[in-house]
Amino acid sequence: MTNHTVLVVDDDKEIRDGIEIYLKNEGLQVIQAKDGIGAIAALDEHEIHLILLDIMMPQMDGITATFKIREQRNIPIIMLSAKSEDTDKILGLQIGADDYVTKPFNPLELIARVKSQLRRYVTFGQFEEESDTVRVNGLVLDQEAKQVTVDGEPVRLTPIELKILSLLMIHAGRVFSIDEIYEKVWKEPSFNAENTVAVHIRKIREKIEINPKNPRYLKVVWGIGYKIEK
Amino acid sequence: MTNHTVLVVDDDKEIRDGIEIYLKNEGLQVIQAKDGIGAIAALDEHEIHLILLDIMMPQMDGITATFKIREQRNIPIIMLSAKSEDTDKILGLQIGADDYVTKPFNPLELIARVKSQLRRYVTFGQFEEESDTVRVNGLVLDQEAKQVTVDGEPVRLTPIELKILSLLMIHAGRVFSIDEIYEKVWKEPSFNAENTVAVHIRKIREKIEINPKNPRYLKVVWGIGYKIEK
DNA sequence: CACACTTCTTAAGGAATTCTTCATTTTTAC
DNA sequence: GTAAAAATGAAGAATTCCTTAAGAAGTGTG
Secondary structure (H helix, E strand, O other): OOOOEEEEEOOOHHHHHHHHHHHHHOOOEEEEEOOHHHHHHHHHHOOOOEEEEEOOOOOOOHHHHHHHHHHHOOOOEEEEEOOOOHHHHHHHHHHOOOEEEEOOOOHHHHHHHHHHHHHOEOOOOOEOOOOOEEEEOOEEEEOOOOEEEEOOEEEOOOHHHHHHHHHHHHOOOOOEOHHHHHHHHHOOOOOOOHHHHHHHHHHHHHHHOOOOOOOOOEEEEOOOEEEEOO | OOOOEEEEEOOOHHHHHHHHHHHHHOOOEEEEEOOHHHHHHHHHHOOOOEEEEEOOOOOOOHHHHHHHHHHHOOOOEEEEEOOOOHHHHHHHHHHOOOEEEEOOOOHHHHHHHHHHHHHHHHHOOOOOOOOOEEEEOOEEEEOOOOEEEEOOEEEOOOHHHHHHHHHHHHOOOOOEOHHHHHHHHHOOOOOOOHHHHHHHHHHHHHHHOOOOOOOOOEEEEOOOEEEEOO
16 A cells, blocks of 8 residues: 555645645655646556546546547546535546545545555556455445345445445444534534434434344434444 | 644634634544644644644645645645635535535534544554553453453443443553542543542442352452452 | 435434432541 | 431432434536
8 A cells, every 4th residue: 555656636725735745645656737638647657546637627638538538548547626516526526536635624534535546556456446345244235236135134224324324334432422423424523413313313224224223223222313233 | 533633824823713712522632733834833743633623724825734744744634714705615625625614614513524534544554553452360351342251252232331341451460449430431420420430440349250249350358449350 | 407315414302321419327536 | 326427219300312304505407
């Protein structure tokens, strides 16, 4: 997981430099480009393992650049954008980005996503099918298929329910407070979200538990929070 | 999630002191610095887990300080600023702050954000202190799962019971007076709490002892207090 | 654009559990 | 034996959690 090179493409030098600091701090090598043309040039000159690409750039915009890059090589691309509209998000992903981060972004989140993408890259320069399944008790979470099964039976979860359950399953055994769950799932500080989370917990229990009143998987720890029994 | 140290950087002593009161009230340790230079010095001297940084400071401004700090270590940074313009907000985040609070700020919101950042960092595995399990005799305390087992059997404890038992187990062998227990668990000076603690002790014994009348783990030291037998 | 459908959020009441207090009994030390 | 300390039991107060329901917001379809 070391010695990877990341190409940062953004027209704003400050942003490039800011990102570079974080990435270097993680032991990654960084090359900068200020637009799509420069990015393609950099791809010829260096062995790049991942691209951080701003969607709004002069000369050649990010989406067009994605096309050009994909024509050359199959490299993980993470898109950056100031726009938070879902339309852009979906468009970016469909066209070829492997992940998407909106500005202003949390640097830690960015690093996590970069690492996640790099992890899929192995010695042979191919993509490894990451084992994306988490198994706890009789519960199976397939992160790629975004599906959970209980004893083989698929469960139909809503997006938020899936996120909550994923969080709890990935860190099975650990207790998460309601605030913590809210922050991780909704990605904003929680103010008055107790019932909201509680209702979702109830819904999840309804779907994964035989007897929701006496849950087998999704346990409550009094005064602290919820967890998935390991 | 306890025992974290926050560095408060602001040129106004009143603001620093005000923030310090709130943070200390949450059990956090606080170190102050009046400018960027002082902040970097403090980083060398103390183990800091989070920085509250005013964006407008003499000598070295907050944004420059952010860069310098990031060069050294990857610590969560929350920016404070009197400016509420969105341009500044985005700039601050892009450059390296993990979160942003505008003055005048709501203390509760500030605390919520501080805690949120500390939690986020902890999950990323950066500074997870204290080993998660404490073993004494046949007693096992899993601090992550917030659970205690006696000879492998899980025990269902209430929040206060868990806190008391955790305290005694972590410092197994040491005797705690009733007042000491009360202060540590309730986080307020003990007034007339002798019986209150005694009742909880009794409840704990009921749950972890085979014969509460002749306790094997939770011993009383006459005239002094309670302890967990090592 | 109206319609049905799903999902999310909020509020409120009820149920269950837990906390504290007080009175009483038991144990301990001298 | 006596006084101080500790343990016990029971009851009301307080807290926390669960559940339901209703409306808001969003999505897809004809």
